[in-house]
Amino acid sequence: MSDRWALAPAEEGGAELAPLGPDGLPAGPVVKEPDLVTAVRTRPQVARWVWRATGEVYPRLLDAGVRVERCYDIEVAENLLLGHEGRLGEPRSAAAALARLRGGPVPPDPPQRSAEPGSQSSLFEPRPVHVPLEQLIEVYADQQRRHDATAYPERVRLLTAAESAGTLVAGEMNTSGLPWSAEVHREVLHELLGERYAGGGEPKRLAELTDEVSAAFGRRVRPDLPADVVKAFAQAGIKVKSTRRWEIEAVEHPAVKPLLEYKTLYRIWVAHGWSWLQDWVRDGRFRLEYLPGGTVTGRWVTNGGGALQIPKVIRRAVIADPGWRLVVADADQMEPRVLAAISRDPGLMEVAGRATDLYQSVSDRAFAGNRDQAKLAVLGAVYGQTSGDGLKNLAALRRRFPRAVAYVDDAARAGEEGRLVRTWLGRTCPPAVGAADSGEEAGIPQDAPPVEAVDTEEWVPGYASTNSRARGRFARNFVVQGSAADWALLLLAALRRSCSGLAAELVFFQHDEVIVHCPAEEADTVVAAIREAADLAGRLTFGETPVRFPFTTAVVECYADAK
DNA sequence: AGTTTCGGCGCC
DNA sequence: AAAGGGCGCCGAAACT
Numbered sequence: 068m069s070d071r072w073a074l075a076p077a078e079e080g081g082a083e084l085a086p087l088g089p090d091g092l093p094a095g096p097v098v099k100e101p102d103l104v105t106a107v108r109t110r111p112q113v114a115r116w117v118w119r120a121t122g123e124v125y126p127r128l129l130d131a132g133v134r135v136e137r138c139y140d141i142e143v144a145e146n147l148l149l150g151h152e153g154r155l156g157e158p159r160s161a162a163a164a165l166a167r168l169r170g171g172p173v174p175p176d177p178p179q180r181s182a183e184p185g186s187q188s189s190l191f192e193p194r195p196v197h198v199p200l201e202q203l204i205e206v207y208a209d210q211q212r213r214h215d216a217t218a219y220p221e222r223v224r225l226l227t228a229a230e231s232a233g234t235l236v237a238g239e240m241n242t243s244g245l246p247w248s249a250e251v252h253r254e255v256l257h258e259l260l261g262e263r264y265a266g267g268g269e270p271k272r273l274a275e276l277t278d279e280v281s282a283a284f285g286r287r288v289r290p291d292l293p294a295d296v297v298k299a300f301a302q303a304g305i306k307v308k309s310t311r312r313w314e315i316e317a318v319e320h321p322a323v324k325p326l327l328e329y330k331t332l333y334r335i336w337v338a339h340g341w342s343w344l345q346d347w348v349r350d351g352r353f354r355l356e357y358l359p360g361g362t363v364t365g366r367w368v369t370n371g372g373g374a375l376q377i378p379k380v381i382r383r384a385v386i387a388d389p390g391w392r393l394v395v396a397d398a399d400q401m402e403p404r405v406l407a408a409i410s411r412d413p414g415l416m417e418v419a420g421r422a423t424d425l426y427q428s429v430s431d432r433a434f435a436g437n438r439d440q441a442k443l444a445v446l447g448a449v450y451g452q453t454s455g456d457g458l459k460n461l462a463a464l465r466r467r468f469p470r471a472v473a474y475v476d477d478a479a480r481a482g483e484e485g486r487l488v489r490t491w492l493g494r495t496c497p498p499a500v501g502a503a504d505s506g507e508e509a510g511i512p513q514d515a516p517p518v519e520a521v522d523t524e525e526w527v528p529g530y531a532s533t534n535s536r537a538r539g540r541f542a543r544n545f546v547v548q549g550s551a552a553d554w555a556l557l558l559l560a561a562l563r564r565s566c567s568g569l570a571a572e573l574v575f576f577q578h579d580e581v582i583v584h585c586p587a588e589e590a591d592t593v594v595a596a597i598r599e600a601a602d603l604a605g606r607l608t609f610g611e612t613p614v615r616f617p618f619t620t621a622v623v624e625c626y627a628d629a630k
Numbered sequence: 631a632g633t634t635t636c637g638g639c640g641c642c
Numbered sequence: 643a644a645a646g647g648g649c650g651c652c653g654a655a656a657c658t
Contacts, residue, residue, distance in 0.1 A: 337652050373651055376641040450646040544647035578642045
């Protein structure tokens, strides 16, 4: 029995299936089954399901209580491979891949869907272009060859597998939802915002603050309108360019204090207030929708509900079921550790080989013990700080950790020059518009075909219009943030595996943080599983290095108690 | 009236 | 002290 099977949904809930050989081609006849769920459920020996897109198949399986161990998502692979080939502007659907393969007209990708509160089946909505099984397998077999054609096939294969695993995790988390107490959420809102008035107007506390701001200016001011606030300050003889917090904070005026408080509370009211609760929480769960690989760097995004931007005060509403716990695990200083692993800087790897405070260790070596300076320098190197004390600190960092700084500097230069830049596992950063490939690349070295001049504006909004220095900063950050995302995918995949025999389930993932919801008696097992998964992910992603990836973990009933 | 962009701020 | 990366979301403003 083959361990890899291809599957495509057929009409009326059925499915077509075929076992695959080592070359990715069919190792047996196509089987037609009347029921897709049964077809999968009755083949537990299949180690990896190959399908067009997890979002097309998996929600249906999960609704029927069927999970699969592994999958290969053809459209995920297509996206990664196109990037690798310097063809990121081309349509990435399986139908498009097939058309390229056969020389037909290439259909454009269906448009992105916008958020819609509470829509569970939304992963189905962008009308999947049906590709029959035989043709799907053609695309798959070709993708195997394209993986082989890359300079580091094992890395790109790992990335495809990891991102495919990510789609499974996302599907499962979308199905389970995040435990959420609407009651506690309402208590928090009432505490912060006060009475809620009929008609949807400002709640009591915001109305009071509006009055305070107005009184301080001596006229009626709407604190939620930046233009109004700028004008009011001007009339008071104070010039401000904007009403951004950091700019207002520097101003001395009686309106500042109530204004800043207003901004904080207003934000909670509009983004995570009563109407949010109404829209996104059902049956004790926040129904979020993860989109793996939704960003250029490989970080995930969520669709609707702002699930990755939950304000800290609102986290009080995230509460485990009775008798259950939340295991909240947060990677410690992930980005500098990733920088150590990808640059192989001996000094930084040594520092990142300890579980102790990384910034303190860096400061002991390069900043005479000043931790704040050390942290600023490291983040400046990663984010591309170009002015102020950041530059001075960066110079100090460069003296002690030359390879680490050179790594991100190289990426920045490559970005400025419009060359391809890749993460450790080979996710590709888009080149600049009209850039001709000059052969060398940053990130993992490889021999790529020439980069075509493509209109990047289409798939990276704002990208074409930014200047080359901005592209440099983008590329500099990309290699670190993106390689961190590579690692995080492997972490999720490993953690998912070790939770598979437990009642525990992953319910939240935010770049470098996970939450597992589990029976209280499983909590210790889960904590250990997270540590093991982090180590395994580090080895699988970056190979054998001294770098460790420690987590701060907390077993709590309420998310807010984790920190 | 409907759609897109902007300003501001939440998270990492 | 000041301004560098990635996102999503909201209402208002600016458009068509």
